[in-house]
Amino acid sequence: MMTRVMTVALLLVVIAASVAAQPALPVAGPPGASPTLGLAPPAGAVVLFDGKDLAKWTRMDGNPATWKVADGAMTSVGGDIRSQDTFGDAYVHLEWMEPDMPDAQGQARGNSGVALQGRYEVQVLDSFGIDVPGKGDCGAVYAQYAALVNACRPPLEWQTYDIIFRAPRYGADKQLLEHARLTVLQNGIVIQNNVQVTGLNYPPMDADPSTPGPLLLQDHGCPVQYRNVWFVPLPEKGSEEYEGKRAG
Ligand code: MG
DSSP states (O other), rough: OOOOHHHHHHHHHHHHHHHSSOOOTTTSSSSOOTTTOOOOTTTTTTEEOOOOOOOTTETTTBBBOOEEEEETTTSOOOOOOEEEEEEEEEEEEEEEEOOOOOTTTTTSSSOOEETTTTTTTEEEEOOOOOSSSTTTTTBBBBBBBSEEEEEEOOSSSSEEEEEEEEEEEEEETTTTEOOHHHEEEEETEEEEEEEEEOOOSSSSSSSSSTTOOOEOOOOSSSSSEEEEEEEEEEOOOOSSSSSSSOOO
């Protein structure tokens, strides 16, 4: 007769076997190529860069952007640039490629950045091969939250950011009710999970963070390339109804 110990042991073996049969979660780097690389802008998207020109961008002072455009990409040399279109809540997609800078270290190695509303920077850096990325490494909400895992591809490979941005909420007299929130997928891997950004972490481009803002791309003195940049504005909330109605 099977003893209680044997029964428990058998159960553990069965559980272990079922766990082992699960596919590995995509959380350990380096991953393969991004599943959203080359993703076409969906209906309702505002295309900021389609590989042709900088018509949708200016320098921070409003003058024309001067980043180099070649081979369907723009390169981050010529000062920070901002999109002319602004957004509140939004889904943002962009692709970027790190330069190969083997002699550069730390923050000098392929530094750029993507600032949501020009206020909240998601770091762009060559952090490929770093075991445990820090708050200044690629994928960090700069100086606030390190990436959960290192999802970086090597230099000279295209990478993706898919960012769900929730703008801060303000009351009628502009008191802060809820901080901004960010979820970030890098190359299809969740690296920021709905983090609350407790302050502006990029030099604020204007004094009023309750207003919509642009996408800002940072020039940090490194030739980082960008392409396929677009965002989809998101409504602040869905319906108040429990069930909807069908038309016809
Ligand atoms: Mg940066």
